[in-house]
Amino acid sequence: MSDQTRLAALRARMQETGTDLLALGPGPNMLWLAGFFPHPDERPCLLLVTADGAGFLMPALNAADSRARADLPMWTWADADGPGEALAQALADLRATTARKVAVDETMRADFALLLLDALPQAGHALAQDTLGALRLRKDAGEQDELRMNAAIDDAAVRAVLAAIRPGMTERELAAIAIQVFKDNGASALFTIVGAGANGSYPHHSTGETVIRDGDAVVIDLGARKGNFSSDITRMAVVGTPPADYDRVHATVEAAVQAALAAARPGVRACEVDRAARSVIEAAGYGEYFVHRTGHGMGLEGHEPPWITDTSQTILETGMVFSIEPGIYLPGRFGVRLEEVVILQEDGPEVLSGLPRDAHRA
Amino acid sequence: MSDQTRLAALRARMQETGTDLLALGPGPNMLWLAGFFPHPDERPCLLLVTADGAGFLMPALNAADSRARADLPMWTWADADGPGEALAQALADLRATTARKVAVDETMRADFALLLLDALPQAGHALAQDTLGALRLRKDAGEQDELRMNAAIDDAAVRAVLAAIRPGMTERELAAIAIQVFKDNGASALFTIVGAGANGSYPHHSTGETVIRDGDAVVIDLGARKGNFSSDITRMAVVGTPPADYDRVHATVEAAVQAALAAARPGVRACEVDRAARSVIEAAGYGEYFVHRTGHGMGLEGHEPPWITDTSQTILETGMVFSIEPGIYLPGRFGVRLEEVVILQEDGPEVLSGLPRDAHRA
Numbered sequence: 001m002s003d004q005t006r007l008a009a010l011r012a013r014m015q016e017t018g019t020d021l022l023a024l025g026p027g028p029n030m031l032w033l034a035g036f037f038p039h040p041d042e043r044p045c046l047l048l049v050t051a052d053g054a055g056f057l058m059p060a061l062n063a064a065d066s067r068a069r070a071d072l073p074m075w076t077w078a079d080a081d082g083p084g085e086a087l088a089q090a091l092a093d094l095r096a097t098t099a100r101k102v103a104v105d106e107t108m109r110a111d112f113a114l115l116l117l118d119a120l121p122q123a124g125h126a127l128a129q130d131t132l133g134a135l136r137l138r139k140d141a142g143e144q145d146e147l148r149m150n151a152a153i154d155d156a157a158v159r160a161v162l163a164a165i166r167p168g169m170t171e172r173e174l175a176a177i178a179i180q181v182f183k184d185n186g187a188s189a190l191f192t193i194v195g196a197g198a199n200g201s202y203p204h205h206s207t208g209e210t211v212i213r214d215g216d217a218v219v220i221d222l223g224a225r226k227g228n229f230s231s232d233i234t235r236m237a238v239v240g241t242p243p244a245d246y247d248r249v250h251a252t253v254e255a256a257v258q259a260a261l262a263a264a265r266p267g268v269r270a271c272e273v274d275r276a277a278r279s280v281i282e283a284a285g286y287g288e289y290f291v292h293r294t295g296h297g298m299g300l301e302g303h304e305p306p307w308i309t310d311t312s313q314t315i316l317e318t319g320m321v322f323s324i325e326p327g328i329y330l331p332g333r334f335g336v337r338l339e340e341v342v343i344l345q346e347d348g349p350e351v352l353s354g355l356p357r358d359a360h361r362a
Numbered sequence: 363m364s365d366q367t368r369l370a371a372l373r374a375r376m377q378e379t380g381t382d383l384l385a386l387g388p389g390p391n392m393l394w395l396a397g398f399f400p401h402p403d404e405r406p407c408l409l410l411v412t413a414d415g416a417g418f419l420m421p422a423l424n425a426a427d428s429r430a431r432a433d434l435p436m437w438t439w440a441d442a443d444g445p446g447e448a449l450a451q452a453l454a455d456l457r458a459t460t461a462r463k464v465a466v467d468e469t470m471r472a473d474f475a476l477l478l479l480d481a482l483p484q485a486g487h488a489l490a491q492d493t494l495g496a497l498r499l500r501k502d503a504g505e506q507d508e509l510r511m512n513a514a515i516d517d518a519a520v521r522a523v524l525a526a527i528r529p530g531m532t533e534r535e536l537a538a539i540a541i542q543v544f545k546d547n548g549a550s551a552l553f554t555i556v557g558a559g560a561n562g563s564y565p566h567h568s569t570g571e572t573v574i575r576d577g578d579a580v581v582i583d584l585g586a587r588k589g590n591f592s593s594d595i596t597r598m599a600v601v602g603t604p605p606a607d608y609d610r611v612h613a614t615v616e617a618a619v620q621a622a623l624a625a626a627r628p629g630v631r632a633c634e635v636d637r638a639a640r641s642v643i644e645a646a647g648y649g650e651y652f653v654h655r656t657g658h659g660m661g662l663e664g665h666e667p668p669w670i671t672d673t674s675q676t677i678l679e680t681g682m683v684f685s686i687e688p689g690i691y692l693p694g695r696f697g698v699r700l701e702e703v704v705i706l707q708e709d710g711p712e713v714l715s716g717l718p719r720d721a722h723r724a
Contacts, residue, residue, distance in 0.1 A: 025472075039566035042468075042665050061654040064693060065564040079655035080636075080672035106404075110387075110475035111468035111489055127473055202427040204401035274442075292423040293441035303404050310442035331426060 003035055006135065011051055013131045020099035021123070022049040022131055023116050025108025028300035029132050031228065036069045038062040044083040044112050047072075053094040057087050087119055099123045103131055107301070129305060136299055137306060138319035143299065144343055146229040147321060150187065151341060151352035154231035157181040157222050161194070162360040165237050167214050171196055171207045178222050187226035190302060195219040200335035203292055203327060214240035217334040217359070223302060230302050232323055233353055234339035237360040246336075249286065249328050250359055253336045256280040256326040257357065260294055260308075264324070264342065264349045270312035277326040278310060286328045295323035298341055320344045365397055368497065373413055375493045382461035383485070384411040384493055385478050387470025390662035391494050393590065398431045400424040406445040406474050409434075415456040419449050449481055461485045465493050469663070491667060498661055499668060500681035505661065506705055508591040509683060512549065513703060513714035516593035519543040519584050523556070524722040527599050529576050533558055533569045540584050549588035552664060557581040562697035565654055565689060576602035579696040579721070585664060592664050594685055595715055596701035599722040608698075611648065611690050612721055615698045618642040618688035619719065622656055622670075626686070626704065626711045632674035639688040640672060648690045657685035660703055682706045 010033065014022060024030045024047040026040035038045055043059035055073035058066055063076045075093070077086035091097045103126045104113045117125055127133075139147065157178040164177050175192035182189045195205035196212050200219040212218060221234040236250060256277040263276035274294040281290045295308035298321050306314040308322055321344070327337030338357045342349035372395065376384060386392045386409040388402035400407055405421035417435035420428055425438045435455070439448035453459045465488040466475045479487055489495075501509065519540040526539050537554035544551045557567035558574050562581035574580060583596040598612060618639040625638035636656040643652045657670035660683050668676040670684055683706070689699030700719045704711035 039568075061565040064691075065566060065568075078653070079669070082673075104472050104476070106471060106473035108472050109468060110466050110470050110472050113472035113475065114466070114487060114489075125476060127476075203423040204427060206401075206427075291440070307441070311444075329426075 003033065006033055007049070007054065009135055010049065010132055013134060014049070014051065017126070017130050019101050019103045019126065019131050020050065021094075021096045021102045022128060023047070023102065023113075024049075024105040024128065024132070025112050027105065027107050028304075029105050029107065029128055032136055032300055033132065034070055034072070038066050042109070043079075044087075044115055046112060046116065048090060048094055048096065050094050050096050055090060055094065057083060057090050083115065087115065091119060096120075101126060103128050133305055136304065137297070138317055139299060139321050139343070140319070143229065144319070144321070146227050147298070147341070147343065148352055150224065150226055150229050150231035151233070153182065153185040153187050153224060153226060154222055154233045155353050155355050156185065157224070158220060158233055158235050158355055161220055161222070162235070162237055162362070165212065165218065165239065165360070165362045167212055167239055169212050171199070171210050171212070174212075174220070175207045182224040185226065187224040190223045190225055190230055191221070193219065193221035195335060197334060198332050201329040201331050201333060203329060203335070203337070212239055215243060217243055217246055217336065219335050219337055221337065221339065228300055230298065232298060232302060232339065232341055233355070234325055234337045235355060235357065235360065236336055236338065237362055239362045242359070243334055246334065246359075248284075249330070249336050252281055252284040252286060253326055253328055253338050254357055257324055257338050257340060260324040260326065261340070261342070261349050261351070264316060264344060266316060266318050266344060266346065268316050270306050270308050270314040270316060271310055273316070273324070274308050274310045274312070277324065281326060281328060289328045289330055290326060291329060292327065295325050297322045316344055318344055318346055365395065368395055369411070369416065371497055372411065372494055375496060376411070376413065379488070379492050381463050381465045381488065381493050382412065383456075383458045383464045384490060385409070385464065385475075386411075386467040386490065386494070387474050389467065389469045390666075391467050391469065391490055394498055394662055395494065396432050396434070400428050404471070405441070406449075406477055408474060408478065410452060410456055410458065412456050412458050417452060417456065419445060419452050445477065449477065453481060458482075463488060465490050495667055498666065499659070500679055501661060501683050501705070502681070505591065506681070506683075508589050509660070509703070509705065510714055512586065512588055512591050512593035513595070515544065515547040515549050515586060515588060516584055516595045517715050517717050518547065519586070520582060520595055520597050520717055523582055523584070524597070524599055524724070527574065527580065527601065527722070527724045529574055529601055531574050533561070533572050533574070536574075536582070537569045544586040547588065549586040552585045552587055552592055553583070555581065555583035557697065559696060560694050563691040563693050563695060565691060565697070565699070574601055577605060579605055579608055579698065581697050581699055583699065583701065590662055592660065594660060594664060594701065594703055595717070596687055596699045597717060597719065597722065598698055598700065599724055601724045604721070605696055607692075608696065608721075610646075611692070611698050614643055614646040614648060615688050615690055615700050616719055619686055619700050619702060622686040622688065623702070623704070623711050623713070626678060626706060628678060628680050628706060628708065630678050632668050632670050632676040632678060633672055635678070635686070636670050636672045636674070639686065643688060643690060651690045651692060652688060653691060654689065657687050659684045678706055680706055680708055686711075
């Protein structure tokens, strides 16, 4: 979609939801709508959209750069003055001072949102997810290609880590191998979780100096960004003899992935995909150790709707992109997570990774 | 200061400002108070502080990891349930449901702040800068050492870029040299602005494929992070014959830096430092081309109070850390910015960089 097509679709959605004013900060939503965002810092910067107007509240030092990239009005403000007067003028010129419902970008800084809402005390507020967010759910062909390219790079990073893993290496050394692969492919690492042994039982373990030992199960969860989209994958390695129960836990998570992949079809509710994975894990007796949702959407943000949770009523549609990543976390012992990112096609999920999900044996 | 000393100082400050409840997101303020923060994502996570209680609203999947790092109550919530009930329970247990004034972390996501404020409709809101932010202004001896270490790494990066710069190289190639120096020293690049020729007239130019040509003035603004603190420096290079007026503009900016360094003393208002630099540039006839404040504080955040602006009434004190970075930006031609980061000591500013501010001639 072009920027103009997107703006028209957004205004239709604003009308449907009774949203008088939408405010976006420098970040993924502004990127989606305007094709760029200025350098983000503590200076309030907002893209304001109404039914018939749009423009930027813009820090003066970013105005020249932004004018070269966007053909929209700008209300600029200088560091010495602060943004208050420029914002008041913008709201007046956009005839937004009487807005009854204002939707704010959920990802922007709290002080940006409060600056705006304090200037419109009569307005109720909502989040951008109901308007702009809804339009980002389905990815077009070009966006899908960018996601496939990112997934191929992520596969290369996992292959390199698995080829290198040996007892005596640290988590951080393994993460560095992935970071180098990302760099060699023109991508920037977003996260490189390597969780050895008991560390793997923390879903968001902070990769550190823990040394890989014989008998460790190792969670490897890697993601990077090239262009405007990113990647995300989790695979397992086992060094030497696996810990007791490892094979059964891994097989359970694998079955949960397969159940979720089988459930994910256009027209199905997101909670049914979560339920498919969760039921497998509960039936095996590990339900209390699956402490998170089955997956999250992925696009301009690494985590975005649709959320694949036990309660999400979102109807899945073609072009939606999300992860399927059930896990079992045994405190003090080990964790197992297997993660695929899929694009939902007419006939079911297209899995972006080409890597097997078996535990790599080192 | 220990975490307990910090908590006591914070509560004293909350009492002075009539703040009943303070809410921090995963970020620099939580790091300052609790010594860590959980993996930040879209799941609401708050550290709540009252006059006699404190604890975390915590996504379930980060609870085990966080319990290993913090000895505070946690109200956890699962992905399928969302944070609403856990937050209500936390506010009840902390006896905060009748809070009249709630201060929120300005850097946290807008949806985190609105979740909390919507749960406390009777409360007015403020920002954390008046309570916790005020306590972060003066850096202790250990923090100052971390800043000096970061500055030394940044100097090495600037030296490497200046040694390499030649006509025919791109901005991005020069930035890559800096990124490698950061990596070799165990630091992560935060920003690597290389603005050649007319690009330098955008203060926040996005480093790109522009080729360095003979006759270019080049702005080099580099910063990185090692540990919890970061660095920031700007120097100039000139390739071949400088553009017309370059030497006069550079000399004007240099005089502005010196004026600001001379003005910065304990007991002086921040606006007087800005005024000292700005007056020099205005007197030379370039006032309209100095489009930003003279500087910003630096600590756990790369930009934080004190703000060195034309209107800031903050009284400078020993231990405060801030940049002095006047600039002149001539649209379509070139820009000149020279930036020092200083620690304010009894007898004046300690300049962290050991590099001269002359234009490097290549």
